[in-house]
Amino acid sequence: MLKKLLKYDWILMWRIPAMINLFLVVITLLGIIFLLSPAWQMDDSDSMFFFLTKMLLTFFYIIFLIAGSITIMVYIAVRYYKNIYTDEGYLTNTLPADPWQIVLSKLLVSSVWILITGILVVLSILSLVAANLITMEYATLEDLFIAIPELFGLIADEIDLPGPIIILISIFSAILGSMLNVLIIFSSIALGQLFSKHRVAGAFLWYILQYVIIQFANNLLLNLPVVYYSEHLSYHDSEIITRALWSGQMLGSILLSGLLFFLTEILLRKNLNLE
Amino acid sequence: MNMQTNILVEARELTKIYGKTLAVNQMNLVIPRGKIIGLLGPNGNGKTTLIKMMAGLLTPTSGSILIHGYPPGVASKSRISYLPERTYLQHGTKVCDIIHFFEDFYEDFSTKKAREMLDALQVPLDARLKTLSKGTKEKVQLILVMSRDADLFILDEPIAGVDPAARDYILKTILSNYNPAASILLSTHLITDIENILDEVIFIQNGQVLAQMTVEQIREEHGQSVDAYFRRIFAC
């Protein structure tokens, strides 16, 4: 059943995120070409026009990154809401499927899109920065290929963990982060259904509330150990601090994701009211 | 076997309150197997609310609704074929995609049946829903629902707002797919149009069952059509 749900949820919502990501790839490629072209290499100081154009292009690029990411998040929220709590819900909620399967399927498909988008955004920024470095003659392509693994090795040394483990941890936190983001959306929508009227506004309210609480908890988590350790440990113990932060954040994310999934599922199972 | 197997749905003290509105009020009801039953009553008296609780789309405020002895869940949903009073199909999808969807999710769905009926209606399988007229869309949805071999068919106002030709089509579709081992629960406020196809009627008023009786009983004991009888008991 989960497999079938995944199949249809994928078919239902691949188009718009795919289009946005495709657009991101195209913009990045154009950016690289532009950065490597002679036009960009001209000296700014000579021409106000080129300076302004560069500034404007960079500005639009950043705006696009933000707008694209927000659009995908909003799209995920709208699809979830429509498919479960509006007319489409008459079909979704009468399928012979358990509520946890319905939520999990949508969670997985949505997380995959957030993950893909996140990876592409990082790659896009990195490749544009690299192109800029090459153009400015701060580095050659070969330099970068050497420098990146070196940088990575430095981080590995700092934290005192083998490289592959760090990669695994990074992948795992990226997946976890995507899922947590999606679950905050889903649970807000589910909690919004508790209102007898203005349920969408209710969902917004819950989202903002959850966002604020999570940011606050995260800041607390980031700052407490630093404050604590700075009194007791020397600079050389920074690896302990980093590890503690990582594991704390991950543990927190896992617990929170579990909690939000459970909340979303139980609200769908016990409190569905399509009026 | 005990009598339980002949009861498809049972409501006990079933209550649903929306905000301050009492939609269904401590209702007691039994729906047996093998009958075409009309759920009758003026609009706004709790018919749709009751149906949605059977389908598992609304959570009762108190009391219980049992299908085959259990609350709505995966088991009941795989045995109930439900036609809501609104369309749930997405406009952009093709007819054949929806057939695949039903085929995938409902084990009792007959693709052959659905295709035959769509053929007869001259709906091309690769047509997108948005290219079909409103009436045809409603018929497509009915065909999907009636192509299942469910225990209970719940049809919410299937003939509201349709012309006589469409009404005939809908009734014939329901009847020619009817399996005597199943039951059909059909809600409507237009009684004359459907009373000939009913075995039983359940009159709903103010969220309660006013009467449940067989059509034969009404005609033989009261010498009246169900419609006339209905008008009489709701006149007060």
Next chain:
Amino acid sequence: MAWTLDSDKPLYTQLMEIIQMRIISGYYQSGERLPSVRELAAEASVNPNTMQKALVELERSGLIITQRTSGRIITEDKELIHQTRKQLAEGHIQYFLQHMEELGFSRKEILSHIQTFTEGDG
């Protein structure tokens, strides 16, 4: 012969009458297989259980025979169909005469009326 049904009389008796008429008029031929209950119910837009009841009643009269293999067929006993036809005709005549007598016509007057009526008609 359309399935025209009154809403305040029991349905199955009306269905019986219509099927009986169809047999007598030859719409359903003697020995022919009758459509299934479901088909007939759909055709008439009536409840299948009601149609079933009408058919069972007609079986009792012998006009319809249930065969284990091929479903229901119309009787091959042409005499029975003929008899039923006659019975129905007598019923109609009786009904007609009763009403005409209530209107104050004598049998003789009725006969002559019929004669003029049919001649004028033809």
